[in-house]
Amino acid sequence: MNSLTRTENQALARAVLELDVNNHAGVMSHVVGLFSRRAYNVEAILVMPVGNGQTSRIWLLVNEDERLEQMVKQVEKLEDVLAVRRHGAEHEVFIRLEEFFR
Amino acid sequence: MSREAPESLSGAQIVVRLLERQGIRTLAGIPGGAILPIYDALSASKLIHHVLARHEQGGGFMAQGMARATGRPAVCMASSGPGATNLLTAIADAKLDSIPLVAITGQVPRAMIGTDAFQEVDTYGLSIPITKHNFLVGSAEELLQVIPRAFQIAASGRPGPVLVDIPKDVQNQVVEVAEWPAPGGADPLPPPAADLISRAAEMINGAVRPILYLGGGVVHSGAAAAAVALAEKASLPTVMTLMALGAMPVDHQLSLGMLGMHGARCTNLALDECDLLIAVGARFDDRATGKVAGFCPQAQIVHIDIDPSELDKIKTAHVGIAGDVGAVLQRLLPAVDGARREAWLARVATLKAEHPLRTPGIDDPRTPYGLIRAVADCLDDEATITTDVGQHQMWVAQAYPLRRPRQWLTSGGLGTMGFGMPAAIGAALAEPQRTVVCFSGDGSILMNIQELVTAAEEGVNVKIVLMNNSSLGLVFQQQTLFYGERIYASKFKGMPDFVRVAEGFGVPAIDLDGVSDPRAALAAALSARGPMLIHAGIEMREQVLPMVPPGAANKDMIGG
Numbered sequence: 001m002n003s004l005t006r007t008e009n010q011a012l013a014r015a016v017l018e019l020d021v022n023n024h025a026g027v028m029s030h031v032v033g034l035f036s037r038r039a040y041n042v043e044a045i046l047v048m049p050v051g052n053g054q055t056s057r058i059w060l061l062v063n064e065d066e067r068l069e070q071m072v073k074q075v076e077k078l079e080d081v082l083a084v085r086r087h088g089a090e091h092e093v094f095i096r097l098e099e100f101f102r
Numbered sequence: 103m104s105r106e107a108p109e110s111l112s113g114a115q116i117v118v119r120l121l122e123r124q125g126i127r128t129l130a131g132i133p134g135g136a137i138l139p140i141y142d143a144l145s146a147s148k149l150i151h152h153v154l155a156r157h158e159q160g161g162g163f164m165a166q167g168m169a170r171a172t173g174r175p176a177v178c179m180a181s182s183g184p185g186a187t188n189l190l191t192a193i194a195d196a197k198l199d200s201i202p203l204v205a206i207t208g209q210v211p212r213a214m215i216g217t218d219a220f221q222e223v224d225t226y227g228l229s230i231p232i233t234k235h236n237f238l239v240g241s242a243e244e245l246l247q248v249i250p251r252a253f254q255i256a257a258s259g260r261p262g263p264v265l266v267d268i269p270k271d272v273q274n275q276v277v278e279v280a281e282w283p284a285p286g287g288a289d290p291l292p293p294p295a296a297d298l299i300s301r302a303a304e305m306i307n308g309a310v311r312p313i314l315y316l317g318g319g320v321v322h323s324g325a326a327a328a329a330v331a332l333a334e335k336a337s338l339p340t341v342m343t344l345m346a347l348g349a350m351p352v353d354h355q356l357s358l359g360m361l362g363m364h365g366a367r368c369t370n371l372a373l374d375e376c377d378l379l380i381a382v383g384a385r386f387d388d389r390a391t392g393k394v395a396g397f398c399p400q401a402q403i404v405h406i407d408i409d410p411s412e413l414d415k416i417k418t419a420h421v422g423i424a425g426d427v428g429a430v431l432q433r434l435l436p437a438v439d440g441a442r443r444e445a446w447l448a449r450v451a452t453l454k455a456e457h458p459l460r461t462p463g464i465d466d467p468r469t470p471y472g473l474i475r476a477v478a479d480c481l482d483d484e485a486t487i488t489t490d491v492g493q494h495q496m497w498v499a500q501a502y503p504l505r506r507p508r509q510w511l512t513s514g515g516l517g518t519m520g521f522g523m524p525a526a527i528g529a530a531l532a533e534p535q536r537t538v539v540c541f542s543g544d545g546s547i548l549m550n551i552q553e554l555v556t557a558a559e560e561g562v563n564v565k566i567v568l569m570n571n572s573s574l575g576l577v578f579q580q581q582t583l584f585y586g587e588r589i590y591a592s593k594f595k596g597m598p599d600f601v602r603v604a605e606g607f608g609v610p611a612i613d614l615d616g617v618s619d620p621r622a623a624l625a626a627a628l629s630a631r632g633p634m635l636i637h638a639g640i641e642m643r644e645q646v647l648p649m650v651p652p653g654a655a656n657k658d659m660i661g662g
């Protein structure tokens with residue numbers, strides 16, 4: 001997984017996942033644990049509280065592979081995950097962020 | 103919420119009161135510094151009987167035994183640090199077999215969390231991947247939501263273990279309680295999609311060689327009778343996973359018994375020929391399917407499961423129905439046609455006649471199968487059977503005439519040696535009217551041998567049948583078959599005198615090897631009340647057959 005070259009990596013199809021979650025300690029661990037135990041790399045993460053801070057939104061950029069469908073179902077099962085939406089790589093959230101990584 | 107006069111209560115007292123209100127009457131655990139406030143509050147409870155385990159893993163498996171026998175969430179407790187880490191195996195085991203468990207652990211006071219305080223471990227972090235959900239409680243007030251919620255999560259949908267980690271200062275914090283929350287129970291589920299039920303029914307009605315494949319979910323859902331009714335109406339030959347044994351009586355006309363790695367040849371061959379597989383509360387575990395590409399290669403698949411993430415996980419279903427399997431089966435039953443399926447049933451009967459499960463020695467109580475049969479002959483279907491893990495477990499799964507859901511308690515998904523005896527104690531505590539028999543091995547029994555004294559102390563009606571082959575038999579068998587007979591680290595050189603060990607713990611014991619009439623000795627031992635260890639020597643080279651070699655397709659099984 002981690003031995004992919006940069007070019008190989010860029011050639012992979014990407015997906016953006018948008019999660020509505022409860023905002024308290026531990027929720028991130030529950031989410032990313034599902035990926036790490038499957039050696040499924042998360043390429044990018046963005047989290048911000050929403051509204052009054054009761055909930056947060058997590059954005060994940062991941063490689064599109066045959067396990068993604070199962071990953072999404074597993075994420076949906078987490079008690080603190082309220083909703084999961086799946087977008088294509090063209091979603092702007094990480095593209096706009098790139099400015100901060102130059 | 104129910105209103106009563108406001109009371110000032112500590113977090114610990116709130117926990118105990120909430121457990122009482124949940125209907126918990128027995129729980130198992132071991133105290134320690136970080137959970138002492140809860141134990142102090144427990145000492146004042148007139149309703150809860152605390153069973154003192156001798157190792158937290160034993161306590162966890164006792165709670166599992168209660169939960170597996172009754173289907174209701176059961177509770178175990180441990181202190182922080184080593185108490186919590188000792189509990190982890192029992193929690194992981196509950197996760198893989200979908201057993202409702204609420205584990206309560208003490209934690210160091212909040213102000214000391216993260217300082218490497220004495221007996222501090224990150225119990226929350228450690229338990230994330232092995233629980234359905236977990237909590238680190240931040241205040242005594244919060245307990246009023248968290249405890250009922252823990253029971254609700256454990257029991258709802260696909261059941262599973264929930265861990266509640268409670269810092270010591272939260273246990274000591276005193277708050278006013280004016281209202282009590284309702285006890286947590288299983289959430290009602292939305293009814294299954296009607297169009298999918300009709301499509302499944304059409305597929306069943308149109309199938310020529312269908313097989314019904316029952317998993318542990320059928321037992322959890324209380325759907326065994328509905329599954330048998332469906333099989334009978336539509337004439338469906340039926341296979342069961344290790345977890346589902348008992349859902350359909352093994353001697354039912356339509357039963358093909360257990361499938362998979364140690365299933366009968368006829369069972370796996372019938373699956374190889376089927377044109378429709380109706381999977382109910384089963385998850386296509388690798389021990390059941392063998393090489394997935396070779397599992398039911400000609401079959402269309404109807405998959406019914408309460409957990410949507412199980413659908414299409416291993417095998418893509420032609421119709422996948424997410425829902426409580428009991429509710430789905432109830433709706434499916436009127437939608438399927440009564441069918442006789444004479445040709446297919448005749449074909450299955452031929453397979454059964456040509457390739458039955460071979461049980462050499464079944465009439466000789468000094469062989470594995472014969473011993474298991476002799477034990478069964480002394481008991482009726484009211485007895486509960488637990489096992490440890492190894493050859494003995496598979497022999498019992500193959501040969502014990504299981505006929506009742508929840509009659510059979512075994513560690514399926516995690517396959518944990520050390521499960522059997524404490525689980526039997528838990529089952530006997532939950533249902534004291536039953537005889538509980540634990541089939542164990544000379545390797546497994548030592549993994550929780552300390553609970554013999556708990557069995558003696560509680561006077562539980564647990565009979566341990568110790569099948570002693572002086573080896574880690576299943577390992578020995580694999581080395582014999584697949585590692586060029588290079589037997590390494592699987593033959594015991596030292597062997598405890600198990601009869602004296604048991605007696606030393608206060609449990610009476612007999613040695614079947616030393617008696618002239620083992621059947622009579624068994625009958626006497628199994629009819630006495632209270633704990634008992636029954637030791638029986640087994641020839642080391644005995645194998646569990648047939649066996650699907652690791653990585654092979656089920657139809658390529660060896661032996662048997």
Ligand SMILES: Cc1ncc(C[n+]2csc(CCOP(=O)(O)OP(=O)(O)O)c2C)c(N)n1
Pocket residue numbers: 490491492493494495517518519520542543544545546547569571573574575576577
């Ligand atoms: C805790 C644990 N450690 C190791 C194993 C691997 N293992 C599976 S079966 C087995 C041998 C069990 O020996 P015994 O209890 O004597 O049963 P037998 O196979 O001899 O009947 C071992 C070591 C396991 N399942 N569980």
Ligand SMILES: [Mg+2]
Pocket residue numbers: 492543544545569570571572573574575
């Ligand atoms: Mg052994």
